[in-house]
Amino acid sequence: MIFHSEHDLKFAFAIALKENNPDFQIRLERPVDIEMVDRNNKKSVVRAPIDILIIDKDGNTIPIELKYKTKKANINLDGENYLLAEHSATDSGRFSFRKDIYRIENYKSKYSNCKVGYVFILTNDEAYSKNNVFQKDNIDKYFSFHHGGLINRLDKSWNYESLDETKYTFDKNDNTWNNIQSKKHWSCNKEYFYKLDLLQEYVVDWKEYSKIGDSVFKYCLIKVDMQ
Template sequence: MGMIGNRLPLTDVMSRLAYARPVFHSEADFQFAFAQTVWSMDPDIKLRLEVPARNPLTRRAEYIDLVCIGDSVTRVEFKYATRKWEGTDGITDELFLLRDHAAMDLARHGFVHDVFRLERLTADGDSNGLAIMLTNSPSLWNPGAATSRDAAFRIDEGRTLTGELSWGTPDSPYPKNDRTLGGRYTAHWRDFSTPVGSEFRWLGWTITSPAS
């Protein structure tokens, strides 16, 4: 499992975060709470949210969710894909009203696209990346249809993604959504929290340059 700034194990941060914040209102809430947790565990790690980076292909600015600067640089991308749920976090009386992200195929594509981007951004060999998916939707960790348009992008438990990933079906391809991964990534989902009536799990992939 990856390190943050070459100082903090990601698993330690997620365990601490789950203890304090079992549920989040939104992806932005998740990002902010994660950054707060990193700072509380190691105040010497500098944190920057929504950092712009230049895409060398399009020359447009794109944004990294979180950059952690410690003994090395770690870029972090977050995905928080939820199904509808209402309840409290089991710690306070705070009410959470999670909406239903119906298009889980797009959630998978978004997560893989984060990995694709982080591979490019860590190509200099001086940094690493972390792609994190947190969800209460079992459809993301359970096996699904092998003929769906996102079949190559599925991140079911135990599945490995690498190389060319094609989006669509033989009858309806969509090359614009294809992605090629230089690394090899296997899905090992971890428990996060179990608020009443729901279950959250998370997946984290470490991205480094081939030379690292």
Template sequence: MNKSDIDSNRLIDIKYVLSKLSKTRQIFVSEADFQLELAWAIKTIYPNAIVRLEYCPYFDLNMHIDILVIINNKWIPIELKYKTKKCQKTIDNEVFNLKNHGAKDISCYLYLKDLERIESFKKKSVCFSEGYAIFVTNEMSYTKPPKKDNCVYSQFSLHDGNIKSGIMDWREGTSDGTKKGCEKPIELSGHYKMEWLPYSEIDNTNTGFFKILINTVK
């Protein structure tokens, strides 16, 4: 992508930013590392932007936004997820030891919770322009439907081509331990298509390919 490819109809073209970032950072140490590098990339491409991390808006002191971008007094909240499969990768003599995050059901729930949080931000902020929920992973099971139709998190599945909207909840009978801290149903007013795209390819092993999911709240 060249700079001429930037979508000028948006305050920030997040796909362009992530495409540029993927050329210099194919992999991240952690979600915090991803957060810092994305914020830096946004500031580099949009030098006039105000960029804040872990932002707590005045209208909800219990809400924390991973990245808030402010351009011309318009607010763009960004929420991130970075979930990995255990592996070790070496890039330019730097060794990355990635953890096995597991808990796919909870991770799917929390990504949709990010979308719900951004929708709440939109309702409460007169400065809202648009928001983004972003998920990067080298665990390809996220992109595929659950193996069992009656699995406890089927309504939260992020598999490719799936559309998320309305009220989503755990299957009846899901144990308290499984959904601890994530008990409440998710309710989305918008419609969001789960469309996984390539992010980076480090090697041809089953842990060397990263995909990215981007959903926009308008």
């Protein structure tokens, strides 16, 4: 099975949940308030949607965040053509995956009727599952979630030691890196500047989802069930 986009995946996921659990109520893009903290310890409440929110017959909620990261591919399956986008930007993709875990933990801590939540990613880009960027001097070194890896509880931030200090300088006033035009490095802006300390650690386990022609799709599922 394959999907055109993240929205296509989300819709199919919701349908499968409902078919297998008729008592469930399913909400897509349910907006919730999440408390975020930036790297200057400034707190803010951000209103953002949970991709899928399940409400069971007892009123308990199960939040699910989904990611669908693809490499460019042109695939024909059962007479339907799938033109998959080239998402690249695996550095921001790794950060966003950790942010989803943070958001599910935050939601669970806030709502007593939530006992468990999930973060799910499906991709045909082996850079996520195979590349242990923790062993490399990449900017996203500390956000690696390769197979068998450990997602640490404490956020070690971006690996700014990898920046060229002849091109970037550190501003002690707001803890940001700026280039020679005093423009902030992209990781010091907006959502990429959040501090994402978690409540627990997670072991990463990637599994094969499907193989279609030369494209191999793998998934990783993180269960958030800390007490």
